[in-house]
Amino acid sequence: MELFVIFLIGVVAGVGGTLLWQWVVAQKKKPLDTARGKESLIERQKREKEEDKERIYGLLESNTPLTVGHVEMMLGIPESTATRYFDELEKEGKVRQVGTTGRDVHYERA
Template sequence: MNEAVYILIIIILGGMVLWMWFRKRSPGVAKPASAESSSGQKQTIIEKQEEKQQENIKKIIEFLETRDKVANNDIEKLLSVSNATAERYLAELEKEGILKQVGKIGKNVYYTKI
């Protein structure tokens, strides 16, 4: 009789542990990641990335005030970003009508302010 009680207790405890483990792993329970902003408000990571992107675009526009033309490599060095990121920023500015691309591919491609 004592053995049956011990086995039953072990099964119940094991079931509770498994239930808690699976409950933690379910996708609906996860909380969104957040970071503390300088103003003390919580920001999601996506909002923080969008804010950084807007800051970088402003830096590009300010950089263009001092130059007639700018190349992808200039933006990479200015912002310490990858080639693909620099291309995305420049493409966005071109789409907004702020920049004009001169050239199609290669080293001779540069952008001028409209």
């Protein structure tokens, strides 16, 4: 009788463990946050990037030339990110680069 109870407990534990494992695997396959109706990480990053680019473009409305260093300090973003944003805005035709290299480079509205 005791052997049967031990066997029964083992079967229940095995089935329960298998079901739990399948549930964990299924949860990992769901996109992050979309299961809860929230914005995904990639969507949030895209939104923040566009917001930063719009802020840069807004800063240029005063017709004051901006440098990468200015944007880096004002938005609190790395220099490489500010440079990339300016490159993207330039490709979109919103800004133009004045100067070629070094400290003389600044950007203004196109």
